[in-house]
Amino acid sequence: MKMKGCGVILFPMPFQGHLNPMLQLASILHERGFSISIIHTHFNSPNPANYPHFGFYPIPDGLPENYVISSDPNLMVSFIKLINSSCQIPLRDCLAKLMSTGSEDEDPVACFVSDVLWYNTQAVADELRLPRIALRTSNVLSFLVLASMPSLFQKGYLPLQDSEAEMEVPELPQFKLKDISMFKATDPGSFLEFMDMVVQETKASSGIIYNSCEDLEEEYLKKFSLSFPIPTFLIGPFHKYFPASSSSLLPQDMTCVSWLDKQQPKSVIYVSFGSVAAITEMDFLEVAWGLANSKQPFLWVVRPGLVQGAEWLEPLPNGFPEMVGERGQIVKWAPQQEVLVHPATGAFWTHCGWNSTLESLCEGVPMICQPSFGD
Template sequence: METQQDPCKLPRNGRRVILFPLPFQGHINPMLQLGSILYSEGFSITIIHTTLNSPNSCNYPHFEFCSFSDDGFSETYQPSKVADDIPALLLSLNAKCIVPFRDCLANKLMSNAQESKDSFACLITDAAWFIALSVANDFKLPTIVLLTDSIAASLSYAAFPILREKGYLPIQDFQLEAPVIEFPPLRVKDIPLLKTQDSNNADKFLSIRDNQIMASSGIIWNSFEDLEQVELTTVHQQYYLSIPVFPIGPFHKYFPAYSSSLLSQDQSSISWLDRQAPRSVIYVSFGSIAAINEIEFLEIAWGLANSRVPFLWVVRPGLGRGAEWLEPLPKGFLEMVDGRGYIVKWAPQQQVLAHPAVGCFWTHSGWNSTMESICEGIPMICQPYFADQMVNSRYVSHVWRVGLHLEGKLEREGIERAIRRVMVEADGQGMRERAMYLKEKVDICLQRGGSSYQSLGRLTDHILSL
């Protein structure tokens, strides 16, 4: 359901929504996409954000942007170490930002009242900003939560108390392959643990996060009913019983892509793809946070080279631990794969996945990447690293069956087999057919009368009623 309407000419409804994104790539993108969707429904949009990883306001001239200082958090922030202790990082970020966020919100509400602008309908916050609900409550501003995970992963986090009670947590090595009876198809090793130095931090963060969700006025997911119908039923019946939920995804398919990337996108990747045969290229990208050691980096490189399949590989600075960029590659590697392999620091991923030359996506299984691949009917090779990526990978390989999960030690022979299985062998044909079926479901859900179209209508009515 893409539209080319000029946003500045869309009718307004006199109501303004404040959006509060978490300052990381995988969280900023869906929040800004959501802002564009709500703007198309007549709402005026204000983005409140930290100075850390500020979004580019020039790409959204019809939005109002208000920033606040993170009280020194950015001075100690190290992007390459984000995944090392996510709970500690998020607890620290929330603690540093509660006062400046409160001041920013107060100033915005006051100036808006003085200038007699659109009245504020609600605050939509990323679920990881657990300070947002209490601050908004002080101003009697209703809060809706955006969950940037899949519905399945969100349920897995909500179920941590049950998983602990049933003896799955803390995880023991001998349990790893055991099924989680209460949450098929997950195994114990697929439980989305947050790596941390202190398990109390993880429990504290997830508890506060879930309390905010339970006390909110609604939940928005970047997913759609046909993809996660069973999980959505579980939401209604077992977890967020009295909270309205709105699966209105996939967000990025409502409008032509606006760039909210924190990294500069190398458009030469598209011109390289233009020279490749249809469905011949494997696209490789492990997202904006994951870091790998030198041995893994080399195994990936040789696995790609030995597969004899053309590849587009995103190697962002910091992907290889201790390396600036491509230093770990063996001498002569780039010359050996010249013409068949192309390496960039960052790519315009949505354009890449929509390109006819791409036949497979080797991914870290972040939810945005997973959804973007599903939307284009591209099968996946999943190499999850942490958190919800484990759940997403399991669903890709064993529920939707549109890809396979690389498990165990990362070795070039296994990589080569996986690539050829998806790109060349019969298994891959079945994955492609199922992926194209899901792509058709995406197109239907966004059309008039489709599930996401209807869910967006309910969300619009809900916000107007607050």
């Protein structure tokens, strides 16, 4: 039953780990009667054919064709700042057009939802007098850590000195300094400016939605509310409402599911380091030898570009496929939710991005954690 007068426009950040939760949220809202419009960049654009009940509106992003996102966290911050700037005017024009359609078949726009990393969208929403809800695709605690970064730099706790790694963080007593030094900013000033903009524009929003739940974060939600006096909604895990497979930017190799069907219950180590993170060749070899020596069946996602300086499997040790035989299955991308729910999966070796962490927690799969950055 469609609810007249309840149109919602959503604007995802064009990364796999951000697109999935935004489109899942859109599906949740649509099921509850809202009409859905998705504004998106040409870069990493979702496939409208997978969501025939949504309206899709691409906007120019100023990026060259076949642009490849860097796995370097410092370059990623620069990328986010760049597209915030280049998309601001196209977004405003697209939003204004959608709001002024005036057709009897179109619902008036009630709300605009954008990723917290789209900090420039708050100014656009204010100009158009449109309530903006920020979506944090990760958890409350990680946002508290990010919001504390400027203060930690000002007080000299960061950048991290090896001799201070074990010091507790006064503002976050559950953590040591080594726990929150997510990456070494080559330009701390630029990084802190970026974080300040994200935090301030989130505070200026009409509210924030988290892909998390109070059972996990009740303590941190109270702390968050003291610094961010805006309505806060923890309505995740989103994937338990709607799966993410239809929003995958990479082709999923479904043969791995039939391979899992042949394995013993809880015997398989599933290995995946996500859609963006890259590892060194040395780390890649350590993973390979660890899997070979484990004597356990394994399903290993080796995304093209995962290994710095390599296209795909070139760094594997000579004779590796013969060494592991049918015990090992290597694919370029896997349907992760189907893998984690499969009875043969016994452990998940992960970069512990929030989506992967939630999915693993929900299915009760133990994790071997190898964080990359921001994890």
